[in-house]
Amino acid sequence: MTDTSTAARVRWLYSYRTLLKYLVLKEIKVKSRGTYLGIGWTLLNPLFTIVVYFVVFRHIFRIGMPDFLGFFLVGFLLWNFFARSVTAASTCIVENDSLVKRAVFPMEILPITKVVYHLVNYLIAFAIALPLLVAFWGGKLTWHLLWVAVIIAAFTVFTLAIGLLISTSGVFLRDTRDILDVMLPTLFWVTPIFYQPDMVPRALQPVLWANPLTTFVGAARTAVLAGRAPSAGDLGLVLVWTTVAAAFGFLVFLRHQPRFAEES
């Protein structure tokens, strides 16, 4: 694809930002409508998660590592954002076949909607967790905390890129969702969420570092828990993973997108 056509595509996509807004609102409204607590669930859901893990790690499954809950939550919330976005993306084209078959619009809006919706949920969860982290669980209130915003921004682009790949796959292979249901738990354990990377035996270290999530989670932890800027090496890796994934994700999506209407 040439530079001019990429620029034109991005401009076209930008001109549909109103659609993105109303699709995300639809997502929020449809999920909460008819439920007793309505929009309150977006707050209660992460709150319950935090409370449950607090009880488990503080009173049942006691772990020697100091501030383990903080260590765990930073990784776990990021993971939830990734896993939920990607799962939702796997069915987003087929689910919206009434739009895909009837209207002409930049279809990448559909996976973007899912990622933005889960990003909003993640940010709410993180906003609830952050004061608790700083007050009780080893979070450091320093200017370096701002690095988290950079890491989250990069991670959102990375998640979107994977979402674009998975949503393309979901059109042509209807069991993409089932494959994810099997693969994601494996990926969860290949990401250092419950453990520290240096606890992994030397032989398995390459597997851990071949997983992009390891770098993102590590960089976020450095900023929140160590009160330091992530290392230049980590930031470089974040940049590489994000750029490579984004280029590949958009390329694959745009190449297959002309066939979505007839395949979904």
Added chain:
Amino acid sequence: MVECTEVSKTFVLRTNRHSLLKERVLSVVRPELREEREEFWALRDVSFTVERGEMFGLIGPNGAGKSTLLRVLAGIYQPTSGQVRISGRMAALLGLGLGFHPELSGRENIYLGMALLGFSTREIRQREDRIIEFAEIGHFIEHPVKNYSSGMQVRLGFAVSLEVTPDVFLIDEVLAAGDEHFRRKCYKRLKQERKRAGRTYVIASHNLQFVEKRCARAAFLANGRIVAVGPGREVVERYREHVAAEDAQSIPSHALP
């Protein structure tokens, strides 16, 4: 102006369709599970031109390829071969409602539908009252669309799409579900807009009187091919003869007196 040159569209019909990875893998070891592909020509060498400001009708039996043709014209399907050229801005209304979501209210769906057509929030706000008035939805506008009758959905969908000001407007059958009063109102509006803005329409319809009366030109499609193109009245005549001939063939002789 719409120019459609030798457009063909094939779909691959698959028996044992392999949309699951498991099936693809299994079929490597077990040849009897391999999918059978059969090409289906939904459109074959379709050519016609619609002049600027013209109302062009598409008629033909179910499955003739009318909807596929409109989707190819709209750019939703890629033609297998041939070319489509449309000059100016194009909009399409292909089916009930513009991807309306049943759980959302009529008003919320107006915002969603208008955004899908590329409008900004401010532009939608300026137009929403006019849309609600034209659709004659009344206080139901705050109710979820799932409680609407199909006629109400059509009215709302059509009222939304009337706000687009395209140079070329593609419409698929949608008016059929509206009642007589609303249909007349729509046709009147379409006529006004066509005269005022020189807008071009391509309308797929089963309403032969409409095509006869309102469409300067029309095309009769059967089995993906064009049987006749020309003045609306003559093309409808050809279609009526065709239907009569088919009926005569399919009525068994012992049923005749």
